[in-house]
Each structure stands twice: as C-alpha cells, then as structure tokens.
C-alpha cells in the first residue's frame with residue numbers, strides 16, 4: 001500500500017495541470033466526479049494558498065496546529081477560521097506526526113459561544129504524503145483522501161445547549177498506532193456562532209484549559225510520562241502490582257485508592273459520572289466482610305461495587321469476582337458487597353473494591369467495611385456461634401441461615417408484632433382462611449399493618465429521608481412457595497408510606513392459595529434503618545340490612561340473631577301475622593307471602609298465598625332472597641351467586657410478576673357472580689422487575705430500553721471479496737425502538753439488505769436501486785459487491801482501514817456501542833461528550849470559486 005501511495009503522490013502535479021473549472025478550478029473530473037487536486041493548504045504567509053476539498057473542491061481548508069492555540073490565533077491573514085453561519089463549514093488540516101513520534105495523548109477542545117449553535121465537528125484521519133515539485137524543488141504536501149460527501153469520517157464531537165464546551169481525548173492507540181500522520185477537521189453548526197477550537201498533544205494525559213494551557217495528569221502527577229501514563233502520588237497511585245488498564249483513572253491520576261479498615265470509614269467527594277474510586281481491604285480471619293457505600297446527599301448518580309481478589313476490578317464480565325446487586329441503590333442510595341467465606345469466589349488476602357458511578361451526576365458518599373463471625377451477623381436477632389459460624393435464630397421459624405427471613409404462622413384476629421430490626425423479607429401465613437370462618441359468605445377478611453422506624457444505633461424513631469425511594473411493602477404471594485417469593489411476584493401489594501400510619505386491605509378470594517393467605521413483608525431499606533411492624537388479619541362481618549332492627553348482628557360471622565316472632569336472613573319477616581295452620585279462617589290472605597328456607601341455596605323462597613286462600617303455594621316463589629350478605633339472587637332464577645369480589649377496580653399483579661395493573665371487578669348483566677376481569681384497564685399498567693412499559697399497540701412490559709442496536713449502526717455479517725457485508729440496524733417507524741434489529745444480508749443474492757463496505761483498492765458496484773430508508777428519512781445504500789478498482793486506484797479508503805482497526809480495538813475492549821449512523825467508541829465518558837465515530841458528512845453543492853493551483857513549501 002505504501003508503494004502505491006508514493007506512486008499516487010508522484011502523479012499529483014500532472015493532475016494539477018489538468019484542473020478544470022467544473023471543479024471550482026481546484027480539481028479534475030474523473031467519471032463525473034471531482035478529484036480535488038490540492039486538498040491541503042500550502043505556502044507561507046505571503047504565498048499562502050488554502051487547500052480545497054468537498055464534492056466541488058470549493059471548500060477552503062486552513063492549517064491546524066497542535067499547539068493548544070485557538071484556531072483564530074493561527075488562522076492565515078485575512079481569513080476567518082472561527083466563524084460559522086448556518087449551512088457554512090470551516091475546514092482545517094494539520095499534521096499529527098507528533099502522535100507517531102513522541103506523544104501519546106491528544107485533547108481537542110471545542111466551545112461554542114452561542115449555546116444554541118450545536119457545533120458539529122467531523123474529523124478525518126488520513127496519511128499526508130510529501131512530494132518534491134520538480135520545477136521549484138519545493139516540498140508539496142498532499143492527501144489522497146479528503147473530506148467530501150462520500151468520505152467516511154473517523155471522529156465527531158459536538159456541543160449541545162447544556163454543554164457548550166466539550167472535549168475529545170484521543171490516544172495513540174485510538175489513532176491506530178501510527179496508521180495516520182494527518183487529520184482534517186471540518187465544523188458546521190445549526191446557528192451562527194463564533195467557536196473556539198484548540199488541539200494539543202503531549203506525552204501525558206492532558207486536558208486543555210480555556211486559555212490554551214494544559215492540565216496534565218489531572219494536575220497531580222509529574223509532567224513526564226515515558227509510556228503515556230502518569231506517575232501519580234497517593235491516593236491517586238494504583239497498587240504496586242497493577243497491570244496498566246486504561247479507563248480506571250490511574251493513567252491520569254483521576255481515580256483514588258484508599259485503604260478501608262473496619263473501624264475507619266472513608267469518604268469520597270463528588271465522584272464524577274463514568275469514573276472509579278477504589279478501596280483496599282484486607283480479608284483475613286473473618287467469616288464475612290461487608291463493604292457498604294452510602295450517599296450522603298440526594299443524587300442521580302448510581303454507584304456499583306465490584307470486588308476482585310488481589311487485582312483491580314473493572315465492570316466487564318470476568319474483570320471482577322464479586323459485585324453489588326443492581327436493585328439496591330435505588331431504594332436508599334446505598335449499596336453493599338459481601339465477601340463471605342462460604343461463597344465460591346472467596347479467598348483470603350487483599351481485595352480491591354471499585355465503586356463505579358454509572359449515573360449522570362456526581363456522588364458524595366462514605367464507604368465502610370464491617371466484619372461478622374456469622375452470616376449477616378445473624379441479622380441482629382439470632383445468636384452467633386463463632387466457631388461454627390452458625391446462627392441460632394430467635395424466631396418462630398427462621399427460613400434463612402442469617403436469620404434475615406422469618407416465617408410466622410398467623411392466627412386470625414391475633415396481631416403479630418415484630419420489634420424494630422433489620423430484615424428484608426418476613427413471611428407470614430394464615431392457614432384455613434375460608435374454612436375457618438363461621439360464615440364465609442357474610443364475612444370479609446381485612447389485613448391491617450403499620451410500621452415504625454428506628455435508627456441502627458437504637459435511637460429515637462426516625463422519619464425516612466425524603467429522598468429514600470424505597471418503602472416497606474406488604475405483598476400477597478401468588479403461590480405457597482414461601483421463602484422464594486420475589487417482591488414483584490405478588491398478586492396484591494400495599495405500600496407502607498408513612499411510619500405510624502395504619503394501612504388496610506380487604507382480602508379477596510383471588511388472593512388465597514389453597515385456602516391459605518401468604519403475606520410477605522418486604523423491607524427494601526438499608527440496614528441502617530430498623531423496621532418494626534404490627535400485622536393482623538381480622539374478620540369483618542356484614543349483616544344483611546343491619547338485621548332490619550329486629551335482631552343483633554354477629555360481627556364475627558355476619559349473621560343475624562333475630563328477636564322472637566321475627567325471622568328471615570335479615571329478620572324482616574313478622575311471624576305474628578301468620579295464623580296457626582288449624583284455623584277455620586282462610587289460611588292466608590291474598591298478596592301475603594310465607595318464607596320457606598331453601599337450605600341448599602342458602603336462600604329463602606317467599607311462597608305466595610294461593611288464589612283460594614287455602615294456603616301458600618309450595619311450588620312457587622313470589623320472591624327469592626339470599627341469606628348471605630355476599631350472595632345475590634342470580635337475575636330471576638331461583639339461585640344465589642357469591643361474588644368473588646366487590647365491584648370496583650383493584651391493582652393486580654400478573655402471575656409472572658412482571659406487571660401490575662388495575663382490573664375491574666365486574667358483575668354480569670344476567671345476574672351472575674361478580675368476578676375480576678381478565679383485562680387490564682387501559683393506562684393502568686405499571687411494570688415491575690425492572691421492565692419498561694411499551695404502550696404501542698397494547699400495554700406491555702418488556703425488558704428495559706436496551707435496544708438491540710441503535711438505528712443506523714453497522715455490524716459485520718460476513719466477509720466478501722474485497723470488503724465486508726454489514727448488517728444495518730433498522731427500526732420500525734414509531735416509538736418502538738425495542739424492535740430494532742440488524743438486517744441479515746444474504747450472501748448469495750448480491751448482499752441484499754446489507755451495507756457493503758469495500759476495502760482498499762475495491763469499489764462498490766451493483767448496489768440495490770432502492771435504498772433502505774431509516775425512520776428519520778435517511779437513505780442508506782444497500783446491496784452490491786466490491787469490485788477491484790481499475791480506473792483510479794487512488795480510492796484507497798484509509799478511513800475504512802482505520803474503521804476496521806478501530807472496530808477491532810473497540811470490540812476487544814468490549815466498548816462498542818451502537819450509534820446513529822455508525823459505530824461509536826466511547827473511550828471514557830469522563831472526557832466529556834467525546835464520540836469516536838464513523839459516518840458521512842453531507843455537503844451542499846456549489847460554493848465559491850477560488851483560484852486554483854498551488855506550489856508551496858510545507859506548512
């Protein structure tokens with residue numbers, strides 16, 4: 001490839017001569033396209049000539065220096081290098097040779113004066129070649145590849161309204177270890193603005209400050225980095241055995257490593273998003289060690305803990321031996337990691353615990369270590385036998401080795417009281433619920449519960465901090481699998497918001513499993529808050545018509561005890577009006593009715609007086625009333641139905657525990673029993689288990705918004721001659737990004753559906769006539785194959801070589817994320833809004849024509 005490049009360089013002067021006006025005087029038409037003959041600026045102050053790039057070779061290119069100076073300071077006389085109007089573009093080019101020779105790090109600072117401008121910077125990495133002009137013996141620099149609408153760009157950086165200053169940090173590794181010696185930067189913006197652009201390189205990790213000076217090694221290390229890494233003072237120094245891993249923050253003295261002793265908590269102040277802090281703990285002669293981090297103020301930052309024996313952990317799979325659970329942080333901005341002798345990954349010795357901030361805001365927190373001789377310190381309620389590391393739990397029946405889970409059998413009507421303690425799940429079971437009721441149909445069951453909070457030191461009852469998201473909950477289990485219940489897998493739940501308040505819920509038949517009620521008290525709060533509670537299931541009888549004032553209601557059974565001479569389920573029948581059967585008078589007067597109990601229906605049939613008044617009709621019922629308050633006559637049938645629920649809406653969790661929604665208890669028109677509707681009421685679905693709600697076309701809970709891919713991202717499907725066919729990430733129109741997916745190019749039929757990317761010396765031919773349209777209207781060319789270029793082998797796609805090189809680095813580092821129209825490579829989010837990506841710049845046709853040609857010195 002090198003030989004070919006040199007050969008091409010030698011042909012350049014000839015092309016210069018052939019420049020014609022259709023390419024703005026700075027290019028040569030080949031196959032209907034302009035090949036710009038002098039893409040790089042050349043000459044000194046007096047004979048300065050800008051370079052010209054773009055589809056029409058009309059875009060001026062000015063020099064770029066890696067000195068940290070603002071581009072306007074180095075801009076050629078009479079030119080504006082820092083002003084952008086809408087639709088305008090500024091391009092600069094410069095050598096990055098120092099990144100091959102001495103430097104390891106480059107920082108690009110881009111700052112827009114107008115916050116709304118949204119300045120977009122596109123970078124193209126290229127190889128500059130030098131050639132000697134035979135007529136003047138001067139060195140002429142050129143580049144085979146230059147920015148236009150079909151040249152893929154290698155990196156981007158943009159300002160946003162909230163972030164008008166942004167940085168891109170590049171390392172020698174990211175620049176392909178010397179694959180490129182030059183760089184084009186082109187900028188455009190949505191609104192007119194003046195911008196500041198500074199680029200500087202150095203051996204140490206550096207960050208450009210506003211005045212063009214550099215802060216190296218986060219202002220902490222020495223100014224000299226032989227291998228591109230800083231030598232940092234404690235506590236910014238990595239452990240002695242550290243195998244340099246970029247991204248943890250020790251290469252630029254931004255991460256700390258502090259020893260953590262059980263008696264001495266450490267604090268970390270404002271740990272930035274995307275960064276790490278490390279702690280060193282010595283785990284020896286203990287059964288269990290728990291590392292706890294707790295935020296000391298509200299934040300949207302999210303700490304995750306990773307532990308590794310003898311080595312620094314990282315967040316990738318395989319780079320840690322133990323990790324904190326993801327759920328915990330949200331309930332109380334605290335999370336922990338437990339190293340326990342009985343765990344597979346446990347080893348005695350030095351452990352490094354890394355706290356990574358995955359959220360969007362800095363976190364200030366304290367970190368502490370505690371040791372226990374028994375699992376979980378027996379949750380503070382059992383006694384520990386240190387020799388065997390076993391807990392003897394003080395509960396009725398402990399269902400966990402650390403006494404953290406209790407299982408109580410509840411007695412109807414007798415409250416269960418639990419003193420404040422740290423626990424996560426307590427299981428409570430009430431057996432024989434319906435069969436234990438004297439009159440199930442007229443009695444309702446009510447669960448009532450209240451809780452109180454005490455702080456861990458046993459102090460006065462505390463309120464919960466307002467920013468604690470988690471609240472204790474009473475859950476009704478859908479199965480009797482007891483201890484395995486997960487909070488989300490509940491058929492009903494009651495959130496206990498305020499300490500001291502009583503919460504109650506009716507027990508519906510659908511909450512019972514084999515006539516048993518399984519309740520779980522779930523406490524998501526951190527162990528620093530002890531929770532005590534009082535729980536009771538009681539019977540509430542409902543007497544029909546309040547016994548019509550002629551009886552007394554038994555509140556336990558809901559049944560009436562009628563006074564003498566009164567009868568019926570509701571004591572409404574006055575027996576005194578019925579004459580004795582042996583009377584000579586007519587047996588009954590027309591219009592009156594006589595009650596006849598129908599035992600199997602638990603109902604009363606009101607027999608009408610027959611027309612001859614000889615007695616009550618034993619066959620007919622003028623009216624039919626049900627004995628039980630919960631039973632109703634089914635329409636006009638001689639039948640009672642018992643409702644499964646009272647009319648109204650109830651929050652019900654699905655069997656899998658993935659969602660909760662309001663379901664209506666409805667009563668059919670024909671008088672049948674009321675029952676819980678199968679369908680969720682529209683708009684009422686709430687997702688559990690960390691799932692996300694999708695409302696289109698129906699409400700469903702789906703795995704969280706980690707789309708398979710970002711629309712427009714490419715993924716290599718297979719190699720083809722001269723290049724590769726890539727799957728293109730496409731998404732259906734509308735908000736359902738979850739169903740985005742990569743197309744599967746077809747190997748046999750001209751790579752249909754795939755984006756074919758050709759390597760050096762090949763060009764794409766036979767693309768499908770109909771481009772693929774992305775949801776935002778962008779057209780993407782698909783199909784075709786790579787054909788060896790015959791006409792102009794200059795089409796060496798360095799960008800693509802770089803792209804693959806970068807892609808493989810990124811894949812190896814596990815850091816590829818999909819992007820809009822390309823592959824993005826986030827080196828370290830910490831360096832700001834830095835995105836390394838691949839795509840195409842759109843160039844408007846036209847532009848001003850400028851004098852062509854050029855012979856010059858180097859620049």
Ligand SMILES: *[C@@H]1O[C@H](CO)[C@@H](O)[C@H](O)[C@H]1NC(C)=O
Nearest residue numbers: 033034055144145146148150
């Ligand atoms: C863009 O530039 C390349 C060289 O970098 C050239 O081969 C190609 O024809 C140009 N494309 C257009 C549309 O001018």
Ligand SMILES: *[C@@H]1O[C@H](CO)[C@@H](O)[C@H](O)[C@H]1NC(C)=O
Nearest residue numbers: 001002127178179180798801
């Ligand atoms: C750029 O030039 C260097 C030195 O001539 C060479 O090693 C490298 O492969 C070239 N890079 C590309 C992408 O052609």
